[in-house]
Amino acid sequence: MTDEKKPRRRPRSDGQRNRENLLKVAKAAFTAGEIDIPLDEIAHRAGVGIGTLYRHFPNRDALIEAVYRAELDRLADAAPVLAAQHPPVEALRAWMRLFVDYIAAKLVIAPALNGLAGGTGTLYAQSGTVLQGAIDGLVAAAVASGDISADIEPVDLLRALAGVSNYAAGPGWETSAKRLVDILIARSQASAS
Amino acid sequence: MTDEKKPRRRPRSDGQRNRENLLKVAKAAFTAGEIDIPLDEIAHRAGVGIGTLYRHFPNRDALIEAVYRAELDRLADAAPVLAAQHPPVEALRAWMRLFVDYIAAKLVIAPALNGLAGGTGTLYAQSGTVLQGAIDGLVAAAVASGDISADIEPVDLLRALAGVSNYAAGPGWETSAKRLVDILIARSQASAS
DNA sequence: ATATATGCGGAGGGTTACTCCGTTTAACAA
DNA sequence: TTGTTAAACGGAGTAACCCTCCGCATATAT
Incomplete structure (x- = not known):
């Protein structure tokens, strides 16, 4: 039952870039006290769609x-x-x-x-x-x-x-x-x- | 400018009763771990309308x-x-x-x-x-x-x-x-x- | 160049916080 | 008791938000 997933492909570069970008934007917002900032807004500031945010982070x-x-x-x-x-x-x-x-x-x-x-x-x-x-x-x-x-x-x-x-x-x-x-x-x- | 409001009337009894009831219900819910309980639900459990809850407590x-x-x-x-x-x-x-x-x-x-x-x-x-x-x-x-x-x-x-x-x-x-x-x-x- | 897994975007469904206002009722005076 | 009035009530309606879904785009590997 030890089926290790051998990822056939290297992770996509744009994916990682977006992920880091989202983290950066979110950190900036939280640090600035905008704790209740809508997720749509974070996605927007990071220049990605809301769907992208939710794929990287399943919820708030x-x-x-x-x-x-x-x-x-x-x-x-x-x-x-x-x-x-x-x-x-x-x-x-x-x-x-x-x-x-x-x-x-x-x-x-x-x-x-x-x-x-x-x-x-x-x-x-x-x-x-x-x-x-x-x-x-x-x-x-x-x-x-x-x-x-x-x-x-x-x-x-x-x-x-x-x-x-x-x-x-x-x-x-x-x-x-x-x-x-x-x-x-x-x-x-x-x-x- | 020290215009003290002399309340002409005694506060209504039903108002106070409802307020205390809401507090009791809310405390019970929170204590039970239902932190995200909708306010409508609290109002319902307390037997009052949502409007009443909001008059006593302007927000969550x-x-x-x-x-x-x-x-x-x-x-x-x-x-x-x-x-x-x-x-x-x-x-x-x-x-x-x-x-x-x-x-x-x-x-x-x-x-x-x-x-x-x-x-x-x-x-x-x-x-x-x-x-x-x-x-x-x-x-x-x-x-x-x-x-x-x-x-x-x-x-x-x-x-x-x-x-x-x-x-x-x-x-x-x-x-x-x-x-x-x-x-x-x-x-x-x-x-x- | 082709194939395909991986990632993207954003419209839309469902839920919740909060507002507004016509109706009800408790407190007081006569 | 009855009438008056200010205080409180209820709940439909609005706006905002979270999260899902799926057809489209693109990076990776052959």
Whole structure:
């Protein structure tokens, strides 16, 4: 039953171009706060028909998710780079702050997420995986170096951060978020002594 | 220019009854996960016409917000009660856990919030105020009693909690959330010594 | 050059949010 | 009680939107 589809042909170049274009337009729109933008409009701005949009992304949520995932991947990719440039604890702190910065720059994440209606479960599950991989590595390194203790789940850090970012309404939210980073890390260091 | 509207008449009883009925039905639906339920259906279940729904709540978001606000008020009201029943730090811990429980019981909050599309700003701003009042009192009492230090902003606690709850996807989220409560409080106590 | 799988466009069906206005009814005065 | 009136009601109608379907176009491979 392991029938692997051997695609006979190379994917068509125009298809990929259109797909990327749609993602770019959608990201721009979401970032600009136009979360309720009609899909027809996105298709139009990307210079394609509505049918094309729907072939690439079967529904609205799929499009949002795709944009979101692309950003997440960029964020996850930064982890190994930081790990190579800084000592463990500092790499961890830097990455968490980067996370905050991403949202500060309105890079899609939070607003788009709020737009998702129902089945967020799947989305979170997947995206959680990729981000968790990133932070797990950073935390593991910091624990190995003896700088922080292992009694805090890396996921907790993520969750807290993600949450703070969602409530990015108040004026001092950014300061608040970074302070939270310090608090959580400080706590881990304290109990490592 | 301070023309106070002196309402000539007492508000009509059927109006208030219908309004409360709509809220009740909407809350039940949202809690049951029917976030995308058509407004016509809500009106029907409440035994009123669609026009009536729209007079009480000018649009979908207004209805969601109203349900949400009602729950928040209940949560805020619990703070003084807890403060009277427990010593300061325990009251604080208890209230934060209650917060988590509310979401665990799917009491509207998180799912409905995710459904809100655009201008969440105003909503958060207002709701932040009422919850902030609640937690401020609890923290102030704990600081006054010398049990925790004042170097942590009460708002941070709220933000972190709210965030964790939004990511209520993974299996152990509830444990995770309550662990976060302990971590935050422990950290505050440590620096109070 | 030919064949064909892959991708494209956009009209159209079905659903939903919201408006408008003629009708009903609760509150108050006589 | 009865009459008056402002407040509230109901639901048909409108506009906008999501998504499907299918005949046409084009990139890839031979």
